[in-house]
Amino acid sequence: xxxxxxxxxxxxxxxxxxxxxxxxxxxxxxxxxxxxxxxxxxxxxxxxxxxxxxxxxxxxxxxxxxxxxxxxxxxxxxxxxxxxxxxxxxxxxxxxxxxxxxxxxxxxxxxxxxxxxxxxxxxxxxxxxxxxxxxxxxxxxxxxxxxxxxxxxxxxxxxxxxxxxxxxxxxxxxxxxxxxxxxxxxxxxxxxxxxxxxxxxxxxxxxxxxxxxxxxxxxxxxxxxxxxxxxxxxxxxxxxxxxxxxxxxxxxxxxxxxxxxxxxxxxxxxxx
Amino acid sequence: xxxxxxxxxxxxxxxxxxxxxxxxxxxxxxxxxxxxxxxxxxxxxxxxxxxxxxxxxxxxxxxxxxxxxxxxxxxxxxxxxxxxxxxxxxxxxxxxxxxxxxxxxxxxxxxxxxxxxxxxxxxxxxxxxxxxxxxxxxxxxxxxxxxxxxxxxxxxxxxxxxxxxxxxxxxxxxxxxxxxxxxxxxxxxxxxxxxxxxxxxxxxxxxxxxxxxxxxxxxxxxxxxxxxxxxxxxxxxxxxxxxxxxxxxxxxxxxxxxxxxxxxxxxxxxxxxxxxxxxxxxxxxxxxxxxxxxxxxxxxxxxxxxxxxxxxxxxxxxxxxxxxx
Numbered sequence: 001x002x003x004x005x006x007x008x009x010x011x012x013x014x015x016x017x018x019x020x021x022x023x024x025x026x027x028x029x030x031x032x033x034x035x036x037x038x039x040x041x042x043x044x045x046x047x048x049x050x051x052x053x054x055x056x057x058x059x060x061x062x063x064x065x066x067x068x069x070x071x072x073x074x075x076x077x078x079x080x081x082x083x084x085x086x087x088x089x090x091x092x093x094x095x096x097x098x099x100x101x102x103x104x105x106x107x108x109x110x111x112x113x114x115x116x117x118x119x120x121x122x123x124x125x126x127x128x129x130x131x132x133x134x135x136x137x138x139x140x141x142x143x144x145x146x147x148x149x150x151x152x153x154x155x156x157x158x159x160x161x162x163x164x165x166x167x168x169x170x171x172x173x174x175x176x177x178x179x180x181x182x183x184x185x186x187x188x189x190x191x192x193x194x195x196x197x198x199x200x201x202x203x204x205x206x207x208x209x210x211x212x213x214x215x216x217x218x219x220x221x222x223x224x225x226x227x228x229x230x231x232x233x234x235x236x237x238x239x240x241x242x243x244x245x246x247x248x249x250x251x252x253x254x255x256x257x258x259x260x261x262x263x264x265x266x267x268x269x270x271x272x
Numbered sequence: 273x274x275x276x277x278x279x280x281x282x283x284x285x286x287x288x289x290x291x292x293x294x295x296x297x298x299x300x301x302x303x304x305x306x307x308x309x310x311x312x313x314x315x316x317x318x319x320x321x322x323x324x325x326x327x328x329x330x331x332x333x334x335x336x337x338x339x340x341x342x343x344x345x346x347x348x349x350x351x352x353x354x355x356x357x358x359x360x361x362x363x364x365x366x367x368x369x370x371x372x373x374x375x376x377x378x379x380x381x382x383x384x385x386x387x388x389x390x391x392x393x394x395x396x397x398x399x400x401x402x403x404x405x406x407x408x409x410x411x412x413x414x415x416x417x418x419x420x421x422x423x424x425x426x427x428x429x430x431x432x433x434x435x436x437x438x439x440x441x442x443x444x445x446x447x448x449x450x451x452x453x454x455x456x457x458x459x460x461x462x463x464x465x466x467x468x469x470x471x472x473x474x475x476x477x478x479x480x481x482x483x484x485x486x487x488x489x490x491x492x493x494x495x496x497x498x499x500x501x502x503x504x505x506x507x508x509x510x511x512x513x514x515x516x517x518x519x520x521x522x523x524x525x526x527x528x529x530x531x532x533x534x535x536x537x538x539x540x541x542x543x544x545x546x547x548x549x550x551x552x553x554x555x556x557x558x559x560x561x562x563x564x565x566x567x568x569x570x571x572x573x574x575x576x577x578x579x580x581x582x583x584x585x586x587x588x589x590x591x592x593x594x595x596x597x
Contacts, residue, residue: 004342025360098356103346104373
């Protein structure tokens, strides 16, 4: 007896149906969004006004201008926790039994979740850009580069979503997810050039910062938004010289590893 | 339509199923009856491809659950003990989503959703998030979800557990309609009454294996018909009460000194037998606290088949016809 297989079209359409379901939930319970969207605003304001005076971004560059690119990167990484929490919550709900008893793609629950979180990321980027504009940030390289910058952020966010989705499937309950993701996210975002210039890190840590994908995304959007200054030279390492390409390589690596890993974990987690 | 052979499922510390065989012919209803933890849900999850058996095989609607789980899923509708609906979606959105995930087209899913909401008396609540629904409405919505693609095989896992009596009645009506439409149905339940009402055949399971099978009538013949239960005021007179009951009852008299009660099965005219017992008790001058005539419960089935009670909370199920003593 041969096993029934689903076409790639069905996989995509099932993923879309699940994504639609998640978006409806955002509409019905907007409170979830409010709290998640407030944190990036707080970050912009805190860093701009509390640390803004203490941190020197380099000659000729305003720290606030320097900061916003970093906050963009940090926010999409933090936002991926949303994916993990959403999946961890789904796994506890009876609806998963319904999904599993239906002749639908196994990966649809994951594809749907990561896809609907793009909506969330778009919203949070819009709010952050507006907050950035208020504190003095500008995109100075034109519309095309600006859109490319946001597209790169969304792509990176999508990849990180799969990482946190995997974590969400590993944890026993949604309450654990925030702490679990903290362990990954804090070092990734703070040991990067998101908040302080790369040169300020001591050797050893500095090499980690240079090759940290969060640094690459940050560097890439700073360049695409024109938030750089000749007074702050780009370090002479390949990752920082080619931040867009380096980011895209990371996106591919993450997806190649974490998509199959998450689908496998979904099977294990859902058959408990 | 369903044929399971030698199903075994082990967990770390327990064996949930130890060689269970089940057969449900096309258009028939099989009631899987047992207390909590007997292995009913495990069996259902294996047949619905949610769980893999450690040993044994199962074929559902001609498709092997192990070799082609996706093929099985296309042919079954599952409705579980915990309503598998999304609480943030409306009733309509839930059903439409399920239709799409069965691979139905947009307009077909929409039409089917409306039709089912109408049929299950949910049309008025169709556009409200399902978290505003009552327990009974949620179960009906869940059952509607199982019917979206008109699957040839239905699997209902304890469809009425936890429902209030009125919702239970409604659910029974709905399921009976399905059955008369010719559905092939596997139904699990803790309630003998429910299995009696809905199932053609009943398999009683305990500790993961079948301990009895047959029609409701065959099982009842084993257990005996109605039972008379007498509670006396004075614990020292329990034995006398047992004698008074024994002359009328057909089955063995069970005495429980701590509860000061005696119970026995009677055949034929239950009310008439009850009058006789009351007369005997009066003649023996035994003070009676409570006396009742009730139908056999799962506890009685278990007591008869295994010599012990089902250990599940059946107190609400003891439908006593109270007679003033």
